[in-house]
Amino acid sequence: MNLTKTVCPYCGVGCGVLAGADGTIKGDPEHPANFGRLCSKGAALGETIDLEGRLLTPKVNGKDADWDETLDLIAEQFNTAIREHGPDSVAFYLSGQILTEDYYVANKLMKGFIGSANVDTNSRLCMASSVVGHKRAFGTDTVPGTYEDLEQADLIVLVGSNLAWCHPVLHHRIAAAKAERPNMRIVNIDPRKTATTDLADIHLRIAKDGDVALFNGLLAHLADTGALNNDYIRDHVEGGLPAITQARLDDPSESGLTPQELSDFYQLWTSTQKVVTVYSQGVNQSESGSDKVNAILNCHLATGRIGTPGCGPFSVTGQPNAMGGREVGGLANMLANHLDIENPDHRDCVQNFWNSPTMSTQAGLKAVDMFQACADGKIKALWVISTNPAVSLPDADGVAEAIKKVPFVVVSDIMARTDTGDLADVLLPATGWGEKDGTVTNSERRISRQRAFLPVPGQARPDWEIICDVGVRMGWKDAFTFASPAEVFAEYVALSSASADFGRDLDLSIFADADYANLIPTQWPKDGKRFFADGGFYHPDGKARMLPVCAPTPCEGDGFILNTGRNRDQWHTMTRTGKAPRLGAHLAEPYVEIHPVDAAKLDITAGDLIELSNPKGTSVLRALITDRTTERQLFAPMHWTRQQSSKAWVNNLASSVVDPFSGQPASKNINVTARRYGASWYGYAAGLNPISPDCTYGAISRTLTGWQGEFAGLDAPENWEALARDLMDIGQGDVSEVRDNTGQQTRLAFHDGDQVIGLFFISPKPVSLSRSHAVSLIGTETPPLLALAGQSGADQPDPGATICACLNVGVNTLRQAIADGANSVDALGDATSAGTNCGSCKPELARLLADFQLPMAAE
Structure with missing residues (x-):
């Protein structure tokens, strides 16, 4: 069987995949991110590569068009807008699902030739607050951790990260390490009880935005108990005293935790040298997200718990190439190679290298501001590539209306119908995963190749090529005549060498003579170098910065707080995962988790519908009554769109409030009212x-x-x-x-x-x-x-609702195995294979075992 080595297109773990044109999918045992493991989404990739619903030809105003006339039209419309309204009248909105080469040419075109920095990405919704926190503390957007640290740590603190569902392969690596070293301790900091909580020794149900209070309390405790690493602070850190002084002013009880919970956590952290703090969207997606990041970083810097095996803060990214986008300057406030757009020396270096006619001198519009500018009539031409902002951005209905107001909208996508594509004047058929070539960077700075193993369907083209074709037609032929993604990558690596004198962290010299076709997964910088164990930060004096950060004042309303996130088996707006039947079999319908006490107050019983509303909009979701959430706290996944539902997209409820430093929306704390939906x-x-x-x-x-x-x-x-x-x-x-x-x-x-x-x-x-x-x-x-009987007969065993999506094992099959004597999660795996692939269903298997004394309900 001819299998191609490539990389999974979903989360930032960056798992290696062996893929075949017949739909065969296997984990790559040689890839250092996953060593052959795949989660349910990755395992089902073979079910998503069909051409049903694909966009296969360019369309202009809903009608098929040829590439030449379509590209001419795009170039003409963008040039006209720039000529009549200036370069800031146009904008690109990109995606963490595109490849590094795509990102590179899009940023080159916008920042160095159009002369605007109005190019941002949906990664703004994912990890922009981590970027700010890193830059403020380290001087660059450096992620110092590696996946091996997760296996070497004695204490792992998971903050706002449902790793079991959102990064299942990393969760499995931690679970395997804990099984091998039972003394490893895991703390899960999350207002919800999630699948990740089941692996934890301690679950801290933190209050809304209580993270700064919690970690400021830890920093004060470290200082007050003599647990600081004074030598490390003296040699490598500035700002320690102001940060500690501010930390002592905050009240740790504002974290929502009891004195005993705080004491236990602080004592455990203080007494354990090898600590890794893993954080994700629960930290980043907040009005105080950047300060949360720095509160965490302060504790690691103050104790020197950074840069050594099993130690450090670790931001895990949500998208397959969020890191690659950061590296090439995919955000509106960055330049390629971790250079700063507002630094004139950095700008000159990049402009000279590109030999470009102009260069934007200031940050462009961040995602939320970009679509507000669309609503205000300031954006005259918009190009959206491989993302669905009419669903994924906060105030999603308002964003859809804003896009309608833009005179000329281009959408590049693989699907003929998306909520955003339905608003476009021009649709461009892009190649998808399995059809295109390029590179991605995962959460531990490892660059891997995505490789094509499928023929290009219809008239689809890779994004980098489409962007270059437009650049040529806009008048910049010499700058955009790349013949392959390998040539784009080579130029990107050369820019890294050209900017090396600035002494930034991003050193791609190891790729200077790389065989692009046969590139193996490679982590930068070279020689396995670790960051920051001996200082070497990227502020001018070489020292890190501890920042004084202040906990936000708790604000309690009368209604509910809606927290949004992801399902175990779905990805973003389900453009790809929605094609795989087994991925929809686990939780097939949009739902909202509600605590039993709140459900009783609202007269809601199992299966009822709940209407959530606020001034932004209304959503109707199925009630999932559970104590996994707390009273007055709701949780709903963000995956459903207008293509799959009539009232179930939830980001229309989110406000446009953002972190003032990062511009990242606060998608975890949405004020809503709730009532039983009065269906007849x-x-x-x-x-x-x-x-x-x-x-x-x-x-x-x-x-x-x-x-x-x-x-x-x-x-x-x-x-x-x-x-x-x-x-x-x-x-x-x-x-x-x-x-x-x-x-x-x-x-x-x-x-x-x-x-x-x-x-x-x-x-x-x-x-x-x-x-x-x-x-x-x-x-x-x-x-x-x-x-029409509604249930199976005695001669037709009904497997029931799917629990293990990887291996398609239903709840009734599992219940029968328990009745037949399977009395542990491992025994259920032996009997049914459930939980033996990615393991993210294991918490549900454990709950089935615990609940087996209850009468078996029909599914």
């Missing part, structure tokens, strides 16, 4: 054809046999059959109908000959039936009455 009817559909979500409430997902949908409405339609045919795209075929004695419950089965092509179940209450069984009947020759 509920419906569930399973069908062969694509199902529409276009209902008062609707949410759809792929299945192994077609599609399924959850529906609800305020008023019952006059004709259930007509509604079902419309939603399920069933124009012809026979229908069988069953009603209960009261006439309130209706079940419809649609047949084409003897084949079941659709099932529709309606009830005045949330529909209770075995969904996995209903899905399994689509395409079979099951008699109508049996198809």
Whole structure:
């Protein structure tokens, strides 16, 4: 079998993948990020490489167009806007899913030739606060940690990071290290109890934005107990005294933790030399995100716990090339090679290297400000590449309206329909994962190759090539005549050498003579050098900076706080993962976690719908009643879009409040009101054809046999059959109908000959039936009455709702294994294979074991 070495296109772990054109996917055992392990999303990549729904030709105003006329139009429109309104009237919005070569040429075109810095990226929503924290403390955006540190640490502190679901392979590496060294301790700091919490020795349910108070309290404790590394501070750090003085002024109880919890955590941290603090979106996505980062960094700098094996702060990134984007200056306030756009010497160096006619002299518009400028009429031409801001940005409905106001909008994507693409004047078909070549950098600074193993479909082109074609047509032929991504990468490496005299951290000299085609995963800088064990920071005096940071004043409202995040098996707005049926089988419907006490107050029971609202918008989500969240705290995933639901995108509720230093939105603390959604009817559909979500409430997902949908409405339609045919795209075929004695419950089965092509179940209450069984009947020759029974017969075992997406193991299969004697997570793995791949379902397996004494409920 011919398998190609490439890299997974999802999170920032950067796992190596062996991929084949037939859909074969295996973990690469030689890649140092994952050593052959893949999470459920990575394992299902082979199910996402089909061409269904792909954009395969350029489109102008909804009609097919050829490349030459389309590229001419883009160049003309951008040149006209620049000529009539100045270079700051145009903007690019990029993505952590594009490759380093794509990022490089886009930034070169905008900053060095158009002359504006209005080029930002959705990584602004992910890790911009970490960039600011690093630059303030270290002088550069340097991530000093490596994955090996996670295995060598004696204490790992996970702050605002559901590693088990968002970075499963790293979670598995930590779990394996803890199993080998049981004395390793793990602290999970998170307002929710998550799958990650199950691995922790201590769970600290921190209050909203309580991180600065917590770590300032730790810094004061370190100082007051003589636990500072005074030699390290003297030789390598400035600002220690002001930082400690400010830390002593804050009240650690504002973290929301008890005195005993604080004491236990502080004592554990103080008494353990090898500490790694891993932080992610729970820290970054905050109005005080940058200060949270520096509060963490202060503690590591004050004790010298940085730069040595098993020690250091570690920002883990959410996207496959968030780090590569940072390296090439993908953010509006940066230049390539970690140079600063506001430093005239840095600008001159880059401009001279590019031989460019101009260079932006100041930072451009950050993501939220960029789309506000669109709303204000300041942006006349916008190019969005490989991202979906009409869903993913805060105030998503407002962003969609802002995009509509831009006179000329270009969207490059692999899919013909996205929420953002539906607003574009021009759609450009880009090559996707498996079809394009380039490099990405993972969270530990390791550069790997993404390689093509599929033919390029239709008229799709790689992003770097499209951008260069536009640059040439705008008048800069000599600067954008790259013939391959290898040539782009070579220029990027050469720029690193040209800027070496500035003594920045980003040293790519090890790639100067690299064989691009055969590039192996390589971490910079060269020779396995570690950062900062002996100082060597990038401020002019070579010292780090400890910053005095102040805990924000707690502010309690009367409503609920909505926290947004990710599902275990989905990625961003599901453009790719939504294609894989097994990834939707775990949590197929948009939901909101609510505490049982709050649910009771709102008269919400299992299966009800909840309406969340605030002045920005409204969302309707399925209630998931659980003590994993605390009272008055809600949690909802951000994946669902207008393509998959009618009311379930949640970023329309988020305000445009951002961290004042980083511009990163505060997506974890959204003020909302909540009430039971007063539906008069509920419906569930399973069908062969694509199902529409276009209902008062609707949410759809792929299945192994077609599609399924959850529906609800305020008023019952006059004709259930007509509604079902419309939603399920069933124009012809026979229908069988069953009603209960009261006439309130209706079940419809649609047949084409003897084949079941659709099932529709309606009830005045949330529909209770075995969904996995209903899905399994689509395409079979099951008699109508049996198809409408809603549960399997004795001769048809029903696996139940999927728990292990990697290996497609259902809850009923697991329950039977427990009944047959499997009394541990490992025993369940032996009996069913569940949890034996990425392991992120293991917490759910443990809960099944704990709950087995309860009556088994039908799924």
